[in-house]
Amino acid sequence: MNKDWELALLEAGIDIPKGKTEFNILCPWHDDGSPSLSMNTIKGVWICQAGCGEGKIVSFLARYLGISRFEADQLAFIPPDDYEDLNLFPEFNLAEKDEELLPLPIIEQTYDASRVPRMALDRGFTPKVLKDWGCGLDLATGALVIPVYDEFGRFVSENRRQPQGWKPKYHIPPDFQKRRVLFGFNRIDIETPIVCITEGVLDTIWLAQHGIPAVALFGVTLTEYHIALLKTLPSLKEIILCLDNDERGKTMAQKSFTLLQKRYILSILNLPEEYKDVQEVRIPEVLKEAINSRLYF
Secondary structure: OOEOHHHHHHHOOOOOOOOOOEEEEOOOOOOOOOOOEEEEOOOOEEEEOOOOOEEEHHHHHHHHHOOOHHHHHHHOEOOOOOHHHOOOOOOOOHHHHOHHHOOOOOOOOOOEOOOOOHHHHHOOOOHHHHHHOOOEEOOOOOOEEEEEEOOOOOEEEEEEEOOOOOOOOEEOOOOOOHHHOOEOHHHOOOOOOEEEEEOOHHHHHHHHHOOOOEEEOOOOOOOHHHHHHHOOOOOOOEEEEEOOOOHHHHHHHHHHHHHHOOOOEEEEOOOOOOOOOHHHOOOHHHHHHHHHOOEEO
């Protein structure tokens, strides 16, 4: 995923030296008589020499503009000139493997993103995390709408959690290519050493609400394309399988283990038997213990 942090800073209205990748600017968080905030747009990092903070430029932009890290990250996103011809993964030429998977259509939002159904709040999700993930309300049905983005952060589909009593509980357009997307992957820090894999989108958002990086499979078995995406995370060492606590989840875990065992440290969430999935764990301490006591293959 190409990022241009110089462009992002200019979009945010930051006055930066033209043509330089390392420079100092005035810190916006203290009375700065001389530029004391250092930036490197190649490495994507910043630090205030006066102690106001440090980190990745995406965190600087989120703090400076008062927006989410996801929104800040999109400021630096460079869309590919020709997405259909782009070979993302030299080791895995998707066009040769499965032609119908390319390209993903880009769609328009069809729901009210300023509101969410009460059921989402009743399940423990905070308004902040729902807004951060772009969730909204289907005014016609009352469903919770979860937007789906591809690895470039482009809006490609909608996943609906239907109102209580509706069947099926989740609805996603039948032509959506589940095998082609890891839900939440566009939000993963490229330097993360660990990622959780869940079955459902709300499981992933629930883990994110607790500060745990996660992606979701949309209920399908892990595919080669999913693995190709994971390979783009250079610091990734361990994958925690947080699949549903039922026979289907166990089967998916075994298949995932077969595909991933040679590349990553693999573990499985130690979920107490009374919980079907991570979303049912409403007590943070219980969720933390399930992560910390995970079982290694």
